[in-house]
Amino acid sequence: MNKYFQIFKISFQEEFTYKINFVMWRVRNVFQIIVTYYLWDTIFSAPGREVFGYDRAKIMTYIFTLIIVRSIVLSARAVDVSSDVAEGNLSNYLIRPMSYFKYWFTRDIASKVLNLFFAAGEFAILFVILKPPFFFQTNIYVFLSFLMAIVLAILIYFSLLFIISAVPFWAPELGWGSQFLVIIVMLEFLSGAVFPIDILPGVYQKIVMSLPFPYMIFFPVQVYLGKITGMSLIQGFVISIAWAVALYLAMRYVWSRGLKEYQAFGR
Amino acid sequence: MDRAIIVDHLVKNFEVIQKEPGLTGAVKSLFSPTKKQVHALRGVSFSIQTGELVGFIGPNGAGKTTTLKTLSGLLYPTSGFVSVMEYDPWERKPEFLKQIALVMGQKNQLWWDLPAIETFELNRAIYELNTREYEDNLKELVELLEIGKLINIPVRKLSLGQRMRMELTAALLHKPKVLFLDEPTIGLDLVAQQKMRDFIYEYNRKYQATIILTSHNMDDLVDLARRVIVVDEGKILFDGALEELVEKFAKEKIIKATLAKSDGIVDLEKIGKVRKLAFPEVVISVPRNAIAVAAAELLQNFAVDDLTIEEIPIEDVIRKVFKGGIFGK
Ligand SMILES: Nc1ncnc2c1ncn2[C@@H]1O[C@H](COP(=O)(O)OP(=O)(O)OP(=O)(O)O)[C@@H](O)[C@H]1O
Ligand SMILES: [Mg+2]
Numbered sequence: 001m002n003k004y005f006q007i008f009k010i011s012f013q014e015e016f017t018y019k020i021n022f023v024m025w026r027v028r029n030v031f032q033i034i035v036t037y038y039l040w041d042t043i044f045s046a047p048g049r050e051v052f053g054y055d056r057a058k059i060m061t062y063i064f065t066l067i068i069v070r071s072i073v074l075s076a077r078a079v080d081v082s083s084d085v086a087e088g089n090l091s092n093y094l095i096r097p098m099s100y101f102k103y104w105f106t107r108d109i110a111s112k113v114l115n116l117f118f119a120a121g122e123f124a125i126l127f128v129i130l131k132p133p134f135f136f137q138t139n140i141y142v143f144l145s146f147l148m149a150i151v152l153a154i155l156i157y158f159s160l161l162f163i164i165s166a167v168p169f170w171a172p173e174l175g176w177g178s179q180f181l182v183i184i185v186m187l188e189f190l191s192g193a194v195f196p197i198d199i200l201p202g203v204y205q206k207i208v209m210s211l212p213f214p215y216m217i218f219f220p221v222q223v224y225l226g227k228i229t230g231m232s233l234i235q236g237f238v239i240s241i242a243w244a245v246a247l248y249l250a251m252r253y254v255w256s257r258g259l260k261e262y263q264a265f266g267r
Numbered sequence: 268m269d270r271a272i273i274v275d276h277l278v279k280n281f282e283v284i285q286k287e288p289g290l291t292g293a294v295k296s297l298f299s300p301t302k303k304q305v306h307a308l309r310g311v312s313f314s315i316q317t318g319e320l321v322g323f324i325g326p327n328g329a330g331k332t333t334t335l336k337t338l339s340g341l342l343y344p345t346s347g348f349v350s351v352m353e354y355d356p357w358e359r360k361p362e363f364l365k366q367i368a369l370v371m372g373q374k375n376q377l378w379w380d381l382p383a384i385e386t387f388e389l390n391r392a393i394y395e396l397n398t399r400e401y402e403d404n405l406k407e408l409v410e411l412l413e414i415g416k417l418i419n420i421p422v423r424k425l426s427l428g429q430r431m432r433m434e435l436t437a438a439l440l441h442k443p444k445v446l447f448l449d450e451p452t453i454g455l456d457l458v459a460q461q462k463m464r465d466f467i468y469e470y471n472r473k474y475q476a477t478i479i480l481t482s483h484n485m486d487d488l489v490d491l492a493r494r495v496i497v498v499d500e501g502k503i504l505f506d507g508a509l510e511e512l513v514e515k516f517a518k519e520k521i522i523k524a525t526l527a528k529s530d531g532i533v534d535l536e537k538i539g540k541v542r543k544l545a546f547p548e549v550v551i552s553v554p555r556n557a558i559a560v561a562a563a564e565l566l567q568n569f570a571v572d573d574l575t576i577e578e579i580p581i582e583d584v585i586r587k588v589f590k591g592g593i594f595g596k
Contacts (some may be wrong), residue, residue, distance in 0.1 A: 006392035010378065010385055017380040017421075091341050092376040097361035098393050133274050232349075260343040263281060264336045266371070 003098055004106045010112035011077070026118050029071070030126070036063055036194070037130060052199035060132040062196050064123070065221045069120035070193060073216050075151045077107040081165035082179055085258075086172040090264030101251075105158060112154070135225055141227050145233060149220035152240045156212050159247035162255065169258030172265075192218025212247060215240035271445060271477040272338065277347035279333055279501075280493040299371070309501040317444075318475040322482065322492030324588050330501040331481040332371070335447040339355075339369040340567040351445060365394055365476050368443040370451060375434050377422045383433040384418045387440060394441035401440065408436045417434075420426040428455045435463075438471070446470070446478045452487055464490050479504070483589055485582050497588055509581065516587070519552045522562060527570035538564055547572070552579070579588040 040063065043049075044056035053060070081104060084090045093100045127134065137143050160182070167178045188194055190213035197208055197218045200258055208214055219236055222228045228236055284300040308330045323331050334344045337349060340356035340363070349356055354363040377386045391401040409415050414576060417425060420434065429508040431454065435571055439446075451467065452460040468491055471478050482488060488495060488509065495512060497505040505512060522539070525545045528533070535541050538561050539553035555563040565571060 003392045003395070006389050010381065010389050013385065014378060014380055091336070091369075091371075094341055094359060095339055095364065095367075096376070096390070096393050097364040097395075262341065262343070264341040 004102055007103055007106045008110045011107045011182075015111065015114055022114075026115075026122065029119070033063065033067055033122075033126060036066075037132070054196065054199065055116065057133040061135045061189055061225060063219060064132055064134050065224055066129070066193065066217065067119055067123050067126075068116070069150070069153075069217055069220050069224075071115040072150055073157055073220070074187075074193075075111050075115035076157060076161060077111045078104040078158060078161045078165065079179065079183070081162060082168050085165060085262070085267075086168035088263070090262065091264045091266070094259075096234075101255075104162075108154075131249075137164075137224055137226065139226065140225065142229075144222060146224040148237070149215075149223045151238070152237075152244050153216045153220050155244045156240065156247055157216050158159045159244070159251040160212065162251045163247065163253055166251075166254045166258040169261045172263075184259060186213060187216070190214065192221065198222075210239065212240075212243040215243060226248070269317045270314045271317040271319075271352055272479070273348070273350045274309070274314065274338070275306050275312050277311045277334070277337065277346040277349060279330075279337060279342060280308075280345045281305040281307055285573060290303055294528070295392075295505075306501055308337075309345070311498070311501070313496055313506055315477060315479065317477055318471070318479065319494065320471045320478045320491055322480050322488045323496040323498065324482065324488065324495055324585065325498040325504075328500075328588055329498045331498060332449055333501075334383055334498070335369060335371075335449055335479065337483065339367055339447055340364070341369075364442055366443055367445045367447070368438040368441070369447045369449070370435055370438045371449040374377045375430070376437055377430070377433055379423050380465045382421055383414075383437065386422075386433075387418070389441050390437055396441060400442075404440050404442060408439060411469070412436060412462070415553050428459045431455060431463075432459075435466075442474065444474070444476055446476055446479045448478065450482055450484075451480065452482065452484050460484070460486065467491060485585055488585060489581065512588075513578050513581055513584050517584050518555055519579060520555055520558045521577045521579055522551045522553060522565065523551050523575045523577060524551070524565060524569075524571050525573040528552045531569065534568070 037060070040059045041056070043051060045058065049055065084093075090100070093103060126132075137146065164178055164182050167174050190197075190208055190211060193216050197205060197214050200208060215236070217239060219228070223233065223236070281304070283303050284303055285303050287295060311330070311334060312365065323334065332562070333342065333575055337344055338351055338356055340359045343357055351363070352366060354360060356363065376390075377383055378389075387405060392394075396404070409418065412435065414429070414432050414436065417429055418431065422430060425433065431451070448467065455463060464487060467478065467480065470476055471491075473488050480487065480491060493508060495505070495507070495509050495567075496503060497512070505515060507515075519540075521542070526549060529546050532544070532546070532549075535544070535549060535551060539551040539557075541549065542552050543550040551561070562576060565574065
C-alpha cells in the first residue's frame with residue numbers, strides 16, 4: 001500500500017512543477033464553462049422560455065453541477081498511457097514490481113484531488129460573478145447515490161482510457177487519432193458534458209443511455225440534482241455497473257493480448 | 268552447476284507494417300497493410316552461471332538489446348525457452364522483478380522534473396526496501412558513483428553522464444542479483460567510463476551478481492568481460508573466453524621484424540601484407556597456416572636482426588566484430 005501512497009505523493013509534487021500547464025488547463029476549463037454558460041443564456045434570453053423541458057434555472061444548475069463532476073471524473077493522467085505504449089516508456093514500469101494499472105489509477109486519483117480542489121475555487125468565483133441558480137443537494141441518500149455514481153463514472157472512464165491506450169500495441173501511429181475520436185468526440189457529446197442527454201428525442205436518448213458514455217457525466221449529475229429516482233435510479237446503476245465490469249474485463253483482456261505484441265521501442 | 272540464466276532456441280520476430288512514401292502510401296497502408304517479419308533473434312542458445320560477467324557484442328542490429336529485453340520480461344518470445352533464476356521472465360512475478368535490473372542508456376525511469384532523490388524514494392517503496400537497507404544501499408551507491416551533490420537537483424538539469432549515474436543508482440537500489448546493462452558507458456567521458464567500469468567490476472565481485480553487458484566500447488570488454496558472446500543477425504557466432512575469440516577469428520598472425528639493411532625492402536610485399544614499414548621496423552600480417560613459411564622466407568631473403576610472431580591484437584578482432592566483419596564478408 002505504501003507503494004501507491006508514494007506514487008500519490010510524487011504525482012502531486014510533479015503536478016506542481018508543471019504549474020503553468022496546470023493553470024492553463026484550469027483556465028481552459030473556466031473558459032469552457034463561460035462559453036457554455038453564455039450559449040445557454042442566449043438561448044434562454046426570452047423570459048419564461050423553455051427548451052426541451054429545461055428552463056434557464058434548470059440548465060444553469062445542470063451546467064454548474066457539471067463543473068464539479070467534470071473535474072472529478074474527467075481529470076486523468078492516464079491519457080499519457082498511449083504514448084508510453086507507442087514510445088516504449090512502458091518498459092520502465094514493466095521492469096519494476098508494481099501494477100501498471102494501479103500506478104496510473106493512483107496518479108489519476110492524485111490528479112482528481114488536485115483538480116477538485118481548484119474546481120471548487122473556480123466554482124466559488126464563477127458563482128459570485130455569474131450568480132447562476134444552483135441547487136444544493138441536502139438529502140443524504142441522494143448524496144450517497146451521487147457518490148456511488150461518481151465512483152462508477154471514474155472506473156468506467158479509467159477502463160475506457162486504458163482500452164483506447166492499448167491501440168498503439170498494434171498500431172503505434174494510431175494512438176493519438178483513436179484517443180481524439182473517443183475522448184474528444186464521443187465523450188464530450190455523448191456523456192452530457194455539452195448538453196443534457198434528455199433533450200434528445202426519445203429513441204436517441206434510449207440508445208445513448210445504453211452506452212457507457214452518459215454514465216460518466218450525465219447520470220451522476222442527474223442523480224445529484226435528484227432528477228433520477230426510484231426504479232430509473234436502480235436501472236441506471238445496473239447499467240453503469242454492468243459497463244464498469246464489462247469494460248474492466250475488456251481492459252484486462254486487451255492488455256494481456258497487447259503486452260504480447262509490445263515491442264519495447266527504444267534502443 | 269548453478270545456472271542463473273538459460274536461453275534455449277530463442278526466436279523473436281517483429282511484425283512491421285511497411286509504408287510506402289507519401290500520402291497515398293500512408294492511406295494505402297492503413298487499409299491494406301503490407302506486413303513484414305523482422306527476424307531479430309533466430310534461435311539463440313546460451314547459459315550463464317551465477318556470478319558470471321558476460322560481454323554481449325555484435326554489430327548494430329545484431330539482436331543484443333532484443334535479447335536483454337526478452338530476458339527481463341519486456342518482450343514476449345516468438346518461440347524458445349528462457350529462464351532467469353528459474354523464473355519465466357514473461358510472467359514478471361514481483362519476486363523475479365525484485366532481483367533483476369535492466370539499464371538502458373536512453374530509456375529512463377527518473378522523473379524528469381523532480382530531483383533524483385524522489386525517484387529513489389519511490390523505488391524504495393516499489394521494491395519494498397526497509398529503511399536500513401535503503402539508506403545503506405543509497406549511501407554506498409552515492410559514494411561509489413560520486414553523485415552526492417547531484418541528487419537534489421531536478422533531473423532535467425543534469426548532464427548526460429550525471430543522469431546515467433542517477434539512472435544506475437535508481438536501478439541498483441534494490442541490489443539486483445542479475446543485471447542487464449545495455450551500453451552502460453555510452454556518452455560518458457573517459458574518466459566517467461572508467462568509473463563506471465570500476466563500479467561494474469566491483470558490483471560483480473562484491474555481490475556475486477550475474478551481469479550481461481552489451482557494449483561497442485572496446486575497453487569495457489577488455490577490462491570487464493572474461494567471456495564474450497558474439498551475435499550477428501540474430502545468431503550466436505561465438506561463445507567463449509575473450510582470448511579464444513582471437514584464435515578463432517583472426518585468420519592471420521603478425522610478424523614483427525627489425526631489419527639490418529633496407530635492401531630490397533619493396534619485396535616485402537611478396538611475403539605478406541605489410542601493415543607498417545618504418546625502417547628498421549616492419550610489421551607484416553600473414554595467413555595463419557602460412558606463418559612458418561613466411562618467417563623462413565623473411566629470414567632467408569632479408570637481413571633480419573630480430574623477429575617475433577604474434578597474434579593480432581584483441582582490439583583489432585573486436586573492432587571487426589563491431590563492424591560485422593567477422594564472417595569475412
Ligand atoms: N520494435 C521493433 N520493431 C521492428 N524491428 C525491431 C524492433 N526492435 C528491434 N528490431 C530489429 O531487430 C533487430 C535487432 O535489434 P536490436 O535492437 O536487438 O539490435 P542491437 O544488437 O541491440 O543493436 P545496437 O548495437 O544497434 O544497439 C534489428 O534489425 C532491429 O531493426
Ligand atoms: Mg542495442
